[in-house]
Amino acid sequence: NAGVTQTPKFQVLKTGQSMTLQCAQDMNHNSMYWYRQDPGMGLRLIYYSASEGTTDKGEVPNGYNVSRLNKREFSLRLESAAPSQTSVYFCASSEGGGQGIMTQYFGPGTRLLVL
Amino acid sequence: QKEVEQDPGPLSVPEGAIVSLNCTYSNSAFQYFMWYRQYSRKGPELLMYTYSSGNKEDGRFTAQVDKSSKYISLFIRDSQPSDSATYLCAMSSLDTDKLIFGTGTRLQVFP
Numbered sequence: 001n002a003g004v005t006q007t008p009k010f011q012v013l014k015t016g017q018s019m020t021l022q023c024a025q026d027m028n029h030n031s032m033y034w035y036r037q038d039p040g041m042g043l044r045l046i047y048y049s050a051s052e053g054t055t056d057k058g059e060v061p062n063g064y065n066v067s068r069l070n071k072r073e074f075s076l077r078l079e080s081a082a083p084s085q086t087s088v089y090f091c092a093s094s095e096g097g098g099q100g101i102m103t104q105y106f107g108p109g110t111r112l113l114v115l
Numbered sequence: 116q117k118e119v120e121q122d123p124g125p126l127s128v129p130e131g132a133i134v135s136l137n138c139t140y141s142n143s144a145f146q147y148f149m150w151y152r153q154y155s156r157k158g159p160e161l162l163m164y165t166y167s168s169g170n171k172e173d174g175r176f177t178a179q180v181d182k183s184s185k186y187i188s189l190f191i192r193d194s195q196p197s198d199s200a201t202y203l204c205a206m207s208s209l210d211t212d213k214l215i216f217g218t219g220t221r222l223q224v225f226p
Binding site for chain 1: 157218
């Protein structure tokens with residue numbers, strides 16, 4: 001099993017450009033998450049999907065959109081990139097269901113630089 | 116005030132030392148407490164978790180939760196250079212799959 005995979009690994013954008021970060025998991029998990037990680041800020045939740053077809057905003061959703069394409073895939077889109085969106089983006093998944101501890105499994109991350 | 120506070124470090128210790136990493140929190144609804152380890156340029160991976168109060172031991176690692184003080188700790192015994200990483204605490208309440216993370220403490224164990 002590959003676990004959680006993310007593409008691309010690294011991307012440079014100019015202000016105003018758009019891009020989509022891709023995430024896929026092969027663990028048959030129900031819940032998927034997008035985080036950003038910035039120095040001194042820790043991991044902050046951008047969007048969350050409890051199941052296929054549902055998405056919810058997290059702590060920092062402004063400037064982002066998401067799509068839960070199917071149970072395996074959860075994409076994050078930046079419509080008009082801004083320098084403040086320079087960060088490391090992590091996708092994660094868990095079994096979900098809100099029943100007991102649900103370990104979140106993380107992908108390797110996408111490093112995004114917006115100039 | 117953040118819901119979860121964690122000293123960012125860095126914490127530098129010699130090999131073999133006992134390391135204590137800590138987080139405080141403000142939300143009394145938190146019931147699940149986790150420690151994630153993140154190596155440089157990698158994604159976080161779950162190290163240990165506990166439910167409610169008490170201790171949990173796994174090899175050289177011990178997690179403690181003191182709900183009365185809203186304080187959690189991770190102890191690493193006989194620390195090794197391979198333990199050099201950032202350690203993030205994370206917490207959640209019973210009714211959600213979402214985790215609230217601390218900012219992480221960077222640990223360096225030198226030979």
